[in-house]
Amino acid sequence: MSDQSIRCECGHLNKEGTILCEACGKPIEGNQHIDGNDEKHVLEMRYEGSARRSQTYKRTFVDKTWAFFSSVKVGVWLIVITVVLSALGTVYPQEQFKNSPLPSSQFYVEEYGLTGQIFYQLGFHNMYSSWWYITLVALIGVSIIIASIDRYVPLRRALNNQKTKRHEVFVKRQRLVSKDNELNEDGVNKLKENLKSRRYKVYEDDGHVMAEKNRFSRWGPYVNHIGLIIILLASIFRMFEVMHVDDYVWVREGETRVIPSTNQEYYVENTGFVYEEYDPETQQQFSRALEDVDEPVPKNFQTNAVIYRTTEETLPGQEPELEEVTRGEIRLNQPVTFDGYALYQAGTQLEAEYDSMSFDVQLNDEVLGEFTFYSDEAPPEFHLEESDIMVSVDDWYPELEFTENGPSSFSKFPRNPGLIFSVENPDTGDSERFFYLQEDIIPLSEDNELVMNVTGVDRRSASGLTVKKDNTLPLFGLGAGIFMIGVVQGLYWYHRRVWIHPKGEGVYHIGVHTNKNWYGMKQELEKITEDTNVQEFEDQQELK
Amino acid sequence: MDKKKKRLIFRSIVLAILAGTLVFVLIVNAGSERPSLQEGVEAPNFKLDRLDQEGESIELHDLRGQGVMVNFWATYCEPCKEEMPYMDQLYEEYQDQGIEIVAVSVDRNESVINNFYNRLDLTFPSTHDRNNTVMELYEVVNLPASFFIRPDGTIERIVRGPVTLESLEGYFNEIRPQ
Numbered sequence: 001m002s003d004q005s006i007r008c009e010c011g012h013l014n015k016e017g018t019i020l021c022e023a024c025g026k027p028i029e030g031n032q033h034i035d036g037n038d039e040k041h042v043l044e045m046r047y048e049g050s051a052r053r054s055q056t057y058k059r060t061f062v063d064k065t066w067a068f069f070s071s072v073k074v075g076v077w078l079i080v081i082t083v084v085l086s087a088l089g090t091v092y093p094q095e096q097f098k099n100s101p102l103p104s105s106q107f108y109v110e111e112y113g114l115t116g117q118i119f120y121q122l123g124f125h126n127m128y129s130s131w132w133y134i135t136l137v138a139l140i141g142v143s144i145i146i147a148s149i150d151r152y153v154p155l156r157r158a159l160n161n162q163k164t165k166r167h168e169v170f171v172k173r174q175r176l177v178s179k180d181n182e183l184n185e186d187g188v189n190k191l192k193e194n195l196k197s198r199r200y201k202v203y204e205d206d207g208h209v210m211a212e213k214n215r216f217s218r219w220g221p222y223v224n225h226i227g228l229i230i231i232l233l234a235s236i237f238r239m240f241e242v243m244h245v246d247d248y249v250w251v252r253e254g255e256t257r258v259i260p261s262t263n264q265e266y267y268v269e270n271t272g273f274v275y276e277e278y279d280p281e282t283q284q285q286f287s288r289a290l291e292d293v294d295e296p297v298p299k300n301f302q303t304n305a306v307i308y309r310t311t312e313e314t315l316p317g318q319e320p321e322l323e324e325v326t327r328g329e330i331r332l333n334q335p336v337t338f339d340g341y342a343l344y345q346a347g348t349q350l351e352a353e354y355d356s357m358s359f360d361v362q363l364n365d366e367v368l369g370e371f372t373f374y375s376d377e378a379p380p381e382f383h384l385e386e387s388d389i390m391v392s393v394d395d396w397y398p399e400l401e402f403t404e405n406g407p408s409s410f411s412k413f414p415r416n417p418g419l420i421f422s423v424e425n426p427d428t429g430d431s432e433r434f435f436y437l438q439e440d441i442i443p444l445s446e447d448n449e450l451v452m453n454v455t456g457v458d459r460r461s462a463s464g465l466t467v468k469k470d471n472t473l474p475l476f477g478l479g480a481g482i483f484m485i486g487v488v489q490g491l492y493w494y495h496r497r498v499w500i501h502p503k504g505e506g507v508y509h510i511g512v513h514t515n516k517n518w519y520g521m522k523q524e525l526e527k528i529t530e531d532t533n534v535q536e537f538e539d540q541q542e543l544k
Numbered sequence: 545m546d547k548k549k550k551r552l553i554f555r556s557i558v559l560a561i562l563a564g565t566l567v568f569v570l571i572v573n574a575g576s577e578r579p580s581l582q583e584g585v586e587a588p589n590f591k592l593d594r595l596d597q598e599g600e601s602i603e604l605h606d607l608r609g610q611g612v613m614v615n616f617w618a619t620y621c622e623p624c625k626e627e628m629p630y631m632d633q634l635y636e637e638y639q640d641q642g643i644e645i646v647a648v649s650v651d652r653n654e655s656v657i658n659n660f661y662n663r664l665d666l667t668f669p670s671t672h673d674r675n676n677t678v679m680e681l682y683e684v685v686n687l688p689a690s691f692f693i694r695p696d697g698t699i700e701r702i703v704r705g706p707v708t709l710e711s712l713e714g715y716f717n718e719i720r721p722q
Contacts, residue, residue, distance in 0.1 A: 062552055062559060063555065134566075134569060134570060134573055141562075142566075145558070149558070236565075240572070257675065258677060258680075260680075315589060316588065316590040316681045317592040317671075317677060317678045318592075319674075375653075378652075378653035378654070378655045378656065396655060398620075398653070398656075408620070409619065412620055412653075
């Protein structure tokens with residue numbers, strides 16, 4: 001079959017698959033089943049009865065693919081599937097938030113049982129960056145684009161090609177009609193005048209009158225689809241580090257760490273962590289509220305931070321030269337920002353580590369000297385100058401635990417420090433050994449004459465900061481803005497048309513179409529027909 | 545007809561652009577998860593201060609021409625400590641054949657590294673990755689991890705987990721200069 005056009009009796013050449021003649025609106029024989037006009041009296045006016053090509057040509061593979069994505073039904077199903085899957089992905093935490101040293105293959109089944117295992121095996125633990133989820137979202141985008149092209153083009157054609165002079169059948173089969181009105185010339189003029197005052201554009205051809213307003217409302221859906229496509233593009237851009245960064249770094253008090261996802265360019269120093277609680281004594285206004293709470297109520301988590309930038313590229317492993325970029329106090333929802341990045345307060349290990357432990361050494365109630373062990377430096381020995389005694393650190397276990405092989409350290413972080421000291425007894429010259437653990441000293445021999453005491457400990461907090469950069473937000477804003485313009489355009493204005501069709505001898509049919517809000521249309525018609533003897537309009541919509 | 549052909553071309557182009565975009569996005573997405581360090585690529589350069597020789601440092605680039613084993617370890621990692629004696633045992637034999645070992649400790653304190661080194665009397669170079677920058681550069685998450693680098697500077701083999709005496713000897717033979 002070749003591309004067959006259909007010539008209407010009005011002379012207009014229509015595309016194959018046209019349902020209502022683009023020019024005069026006469027239903028084209030043989031195509032009425034497409035919009036269901038063969039079973040109803042009122043004509044289906046969506047897309048003006050134009051030939052949606054996707055519903056017509058289905059010969060090649062490309063045409064079939066096109067037709068598939070053009071279908072609104074397919075689009076709705078894609079959205080429903082994506083929505084349901086997106087919801088299921090939130091049932092258990094995603095892999096990156098599972099917060100457990102267990103590998104995912106064990107974590108989900110041990111934490112949540114059978115359903116957890118199903119969740120993991122279906123790949124839902126990594127849903128939002130999985131290839132099939134991205135493909136689903138992309139297919140929605142494809143569906144939006146193709147469906148829009150496939151409807152916008154023929155609709156615009158039909159609206160541009162419409163003639164003032166319509167076929168009688170077209171006018172009489174509109175939903176709102178008033179048939180067989182006997183109007184004189186003044187009556188018709190009064191109608192036109194009323195239409196003009198209602199801001200209709202009035203066209204005339206050979207006694208036929210068409211009045212139309214707010215055609216731009218029909219483009220609303222296509223405008224908001226453009227907005228949606230921009231939003232989808234913005235979400236694609238989020239995959240690139242240039243546009244979007246979301247990372248996490250732990251910084252201990254006094255520590256300077258490289259900020260991840262910045263190409264080793266930026267460093268953050270934690271110069272102090274502040275934790276405050278609500279105090280019923282000093283803040284009387286909270287005392288009543290705090291009476292009912294057993295746990296202290298936190299008021300502030302704050303990191304005093306300094307941001308540095310490397311001045312020149314250094315080889316990895318070498319200490320870089322740093323220059324200060326900015327400094328500030330990071331509190332919840334009050335980030336420090338620099339060069340497009342923002343650091344947010346996101347986690348705390350409150351006083352979880354030991355920064356330093358101070359000791360003194362005594363012999364016969366006489367203090368021989370004092371020293372402080374800083375966990376970051378962990379020097380191998382101390383010299384007590386007062387008495388010229390050497391204290392050597394035989395072993396240092398930042399996070400002490402006892403294994404089959406004796407004491408050992410579980411990690412490098414001083415969360416539960418253990419130390420073994422050897423101190424030389426100045427009287428005997430013997431070496432006496434002591435074990436520090438849990439803020440206490442245990443002599444390792446009963447013969448020890450020296451006495452060691454813990455004189456103080458200093459703890460420190462670790463602060464968890466999220467690193468954020470999002471250059472895609474303006475694009476999301478633009479997309480959302482365009483989307484809203486489309487919504488407003490399509491919802492707050494209505495495309496309305498009135499056809500006055502002369503049957504001859506002063507008898508007129510009047511047909512009316514609006515794309516939505518028929519109630520408003522009826523009210524407007526009362527004003528349009530004011531001071532004329534047009535009969536009441538009949539609503540031909542069949543009740544289902 | 546001409547029109548029909550035009551329509552087919554238009555639809556094909558639109559579909560091709562959309563499919564291309566999808567493939568591109570999927571590739572970018574997959575690439576963000578796969579570690580970029582693989583066998584066959586050039587090992588990233590680094591320069592670390594030596595703990596066993598005061599004031600000296602070691603730069604990977606300077607070791608071109610030798611087969612290099614870069615071993616990431618820590619004193620709180622038991623399997624790391626178990627493979628150290630094997631490395632030391634083979635080092636004596638293979639050093640003359642052009643094999644170098646760089647042990648990179650990711651501990652916090654130098655003293656714990658030195659204590660362990662001295663206790664076992666290890667002879668190969670000891671370095672300290674103070675800020676874990678080299679560890680992150682090599683995308684090491686779990687310890688131990690060893691990278692065997694050919695004389696031309698490319699990675700021959702990545703071993704995540706401990707090595708045995710026998711396997712280690714095999715790896716050394718793979719990267720030994722001819």
